[in-house]
Structures are given as structure tokens and as C-alpha cells.
Amino acid sequence: MLLDDAKALLSHAFATGRLAHAYLLAGPPRGEAMDLAIHATMMVACGEGGGEPCGKCETCNQVAARTWCDMLVVEPMKKSRIISVDQMREGRGDNKVPPPYLLEWLSGTSFAGGWKVAIIVSADRMNEAAANAFLKILEEPPRKTLILLVTDAPQQLLPTIRSRCQRIDVAGARPCLPEPYRGQVLATLASARHSGPLAASTMSAKLCAVMAAMKDAADAETREEAKDAQGVEVDDDELDARASARYREYRSLLFQTMQDWFRDILVLRSGGDEALLAFPEYAGTLRGVADAITLAEAMANVSQVEDIARMAEKTMPEGPVLAYWLDRMKMCP
Numbered sequence: 001m002l003l004d005d006a007k008a009l010l011s012h013a014f015a016t017g018r019l020a021h022a023y024l025l026a027g028p029p030r031g032e033a034m035d036l037a038i039h040a041t042m043m044v045a046c047g048e049g050g051g052e053p054c055g056k057c058e059t060c061n062q063v064a065a066r067t068w069c070d071m072l073v074v075e076p077m078k079k080s081r082i083i084s085v086d087q088m089r090e091g092r093g094d095n096k097v098p099p100p101y102l103l104e105w106l107s108g109t110s111f112a113g114g115w116k117v118a119i120i121v122s123a124d125r126m127n128e129a130a131a132n133a134f135l136k137i138l139e140e141p142p143r144k145t146l147i148l149l150v151t152d153a154p155q156q157l158l159p160t161i162r163s164r165c166q167r168i169d170v171a172g173a174r175p176c177l178p179e180p181y182r183g184q185v186l187a188t189l190a191s192a193r194h195s196g197p198l199a200a201s202t203m204s205a206k207l208c209a210v211m212a213a214m215k216d217a218a219d220a221e222t223r224e225e226a227k228d229a230q231g232v233e234v235d236d237d238e239l240d241a242r243a244s245a246r247y248r249e250y251r252s253l254l255f256q257t258m259q260d261w262f263r264d265i266l267v268l269r270s271g272g273d274e275a276l277l278a279f280p281e282y283a284g285t286l287r288g289v290a291d292a293i294t295l296a297e298a299m300a301n302v303s304q305v306e307d308i309a310r311m312a313e314k315t316m317p318e319g320p321v322l323a324y325w326l327d328r329m330k331m332c333p
């Protein structure tokens with residue numbers, strides 16, 4: 001459902017005293033599903049009884065900044081990309097894992113005397129031990145505690161966890177790469193027939209051509225706008241800066257498109273349904289790749305595209321960065 005409908009559903013449940021202890025928010029963990037988790041947290045933190053958070057008070061601001069005292073956000077660890085049992089349990093002298101520990105935190109009382117909210121981002125990345133430890137909490141949830149599992153791969157959660165959560169599927173409009181670039185990028189990704197250095201450099205050249213066109217467009221659009229803004233003098237340096245900022249926006253949308261593509265493959269590879277795909281119109285192609293690669297390869301692809309985006313942000317030249325990383329990916333049947 002759309003984000004606004006999902007918000008309304010939760011607000012109604014809260015206002016009528018029917019909020020569940022635990023929700024499974026299925027959708028993009030960096031997009032709508034996380035937005036919904038933040039909304040739900042604001043709701044119990046601010047919208048006392050009425051169900052609607054004001055969105056501007058001190059508490060709401062703290063929730064938005066994820067610094068509110070009675071919320072805890074647990075995410076996969078950077079390197080391993082898993083949520084381990086050490087993030088769940090007490091430290092037991094293991095100083096490598098920073099506090100606070102989820103289970104200990106959940107069993108304590110809230111700071112402000114009201115609700116407590118735990119958000120588990122990419123909950124599908126809990127390893128087995130973590131999931132089993134977490135299950136105990138779901139079996140006997142503490143009072144006035146809201147547990148939100150955010151994931152785009154809900155099928156990868158233990159069935160015993162899924163069955164104890166109320167599931168809300170959320171999807172919606174994120175800013176996406178404008179046409180014709182979006183179509184060009186998707187056609188390029190869909191056209192992969194081989195992996196390896198030659199295929200990688202061909203694909204890199206095609207994507208660089210799209211980026212070159214975006215750069216020209218960013219330039220032209222910026223100059224056009226400056227002409228329209230009559231009476232405001234803008235020097236060339238300023239124009240260049242604006243054009244380059246606009247280009248970087250386009251480019252990050254291009255990387256996001258690539259990321260969504262490989263995330264779609266991962267969703268299918270791990271048995272997810274097509275309703276969760278960012279590009280359902282390419283379901284056939286995506287499934288072809290998903291069926292031909294391993295789960296580990298599908299996961300590696302997603303993180304490698306993140307690496308490409310990060311390297312390009314550091315003003316590394318896009319072409320070589322793309323060719324290098326694409327060569328390390330398994331991207332076709």
C-alpha cells in the first residue's frame with residue numbers, strides 16, 4: 001500500500017488502542033518502510049492518544065534525528081552485513097560490540113515513562129542465533145513496547161518471527177531517474193549477456209555515455225534557468241557549481257537505479273514476491289539472472305554497486321570505477 005495509507009492505518013490502530021506489539025514493515029529499508037517506522041515512532045512518542053504526531057515538537061524532531069531517548073535502531077554491522085546475537089544480548093564482556101544491547105534495553109523501563117520503540121533495520125539480516133534470541137521477546141513482548149522490523153526481504157525471516165508480527169507492505173514514489181536516462185540505464189543492465197572484463201568495459205562505456213548526456217543536460221538546464229531568472233546576475237563559476245550539483249544529483253539517481261536493479265535480483269533470488277520489485281516490467285529478465293546466480297553473488301552485487309556510488313562520490317573517474325567493479329559482478333544468466 002502507499003505510505004500515506006500505511007500511516008493512516010497505524011494511526012487508526014493507535015487511536016483506537018489496537019496497536020500490535022510488533023509490525024513487519026515490508027518495503028525499502030532506506031525508503032518508505034523506514035519512513036513508516038519513523039512515523040510510527042513519532043506517533044507513540046508525540047501523538048498521545050490521537051494517533052497523529054505533530055511533526056514539529058522537540059520529541060518529533062528527536063525521533064526524526066533518531067536520537068529520541070526511548071528508541072533504539074539496530075542495523076546490520078558494516079562489514080559482515082549481519083545482525084549478530086551480540087547486538088541482541090548483553091555484551092558478556094565482549095567489548096567489540098558497542099552497547100546498548102537490544103534485549104537488555106527492551107526489558108528495561110522507558111526513560112520518559114511512555115512508549116519504547118525498537119526498530120530493526122534490514123531485519124532479514126539477523127543470523128539464526130540473533131533471530132532465536134529475538135523470538136523470545138516477541139513471545140512475551142514487554143508492555144508499551146513497539147517493535148518494528150523493517151525489511152525488503154520479509155520471506156527471509158523465520159516463519160516463527162513473521163507469524164508474531166502484523167505485516168504491512170509499503171511501497172511508493174521515490175524520486176527516480178528522469179527519462180530518457182532511466183530507460184537507457186535499464187536497457188543497458190538488461191542487455192548483459194556475459195560477465196567478465198570485456199562485458200564490464202562495454203557496459204561501463206554505455207553507462208558513461210548516459211552520464212555524459214546527463215552532464216550536458218545539467219549544464220543546459222542550469223543556463224536556461226539563469227536566463228529565466230531576470231535581473232539576477234550569476235557569474236560563470238556560480239553557474240558551473242550549480243550545473244555540477246545538478247549533475248551529481250542525476251548521477252546518484254543513476255546509481256540508485258542500478259542498486260534497485262540488483263536489489264530486485266536479490267529479492268527474487270531469495271524467494272521474494274514480484275510485488276516488491278522496483279522494476280516489475282523487467283520481472284522476466286530479473287528472474288533469469290536471479291535463477292542463474294547464487295545468493296552470495298546476488299548479495300555481493302548489491303554491495304558492489306554501493307561501492308561504485310561511494311567511489312564516484314569521492315570524485316574518482318566514473319568510467320574506470322564502473323569498469324573495475326562491474327568486472328567483479330555476476331550480472332547475467
Ligand SMILES: [Zn+2]
Pocket residue numbers: 046047053054055056057058059060
Ligand atoms: Zn510532535
